[in-house]
Amino acid sequence: MNSLNTGTIINIAAIALLVWFVYSRFKPTKGLRNLNAEDFKNEMVKPGKPLVIDVREPNEFKGGFIAGAKNIPLSQLSGRLSEIPKNQELLLYCRSGMRSKNAARILLKNCYQGLAHLQGGLSAWNGKLVRK
Incomplete structure (x- = not known):
C-alpha cells in the first residue's frame, strides 16, 4: 500500500509539472x-x-x-x-x-x-x- 501512495504522489507531481510547463509556455507575456x-x-x-x-x-x-x-x-x-x-x-x-x-x-x-x-x-x- 505504501508503494501505491508513493506512485500516486509521483503521478500527481508529474501532472502538476506538466500543467505548469504548458501554462508557462502559453500564458500571455505582459x-x-x-x-x-x-x-x-x-x-x-x-x-x-x-x-x-x-x-x-x-x-x-x-x-x-x-x-x-x-x-x-x-x-x-x-x-x-x-x-x-x-x-x-x-x-x-x-x-x-x-x-x-x-x-x-x-x-x-x-x-x-x-x-x-x-x-x-x-x-x-x-x-x-x-x-x-
Whole structure:
C-alpha cells in the first residue's frame, strides 16, 4: 500500500509539472502584443518602420524569411542586444511563435518596449518569403 501512495504522489507531481510547463509556455507575456499574420503585415508598413527580427537559427533563416527581417537567433540574443535599438518598435517571429515569445521576455527584462510577435510564427504566415 505504501508503494501505491508513493506512485500516486509521483503521478500527481508529474501532472502538476506538466500543467505548469504548458501554462508557462502559453500564458500571455505582459508587454508583448500577439499579432496574426494580417496584423503583422500591417504593422510592418507603419510609419517609423518597425524592426523585424527573425529569431530562428541561421540555417532556418536561409531557408526562407520575411523580406526586410534581421536574423538574430534566440541563442545569440542576449549577446547581441546592442544591435537592437530601444527607441524602435520591434516585430519578432520564429517558426511557431515559441522562440519569439521567449525572445520578447529577454527583451522586456532588458527594458525594451513596443514589442509584438507573429502568433503561430511562420507556420501562420501567408505572405511571401525571401530565400538566400
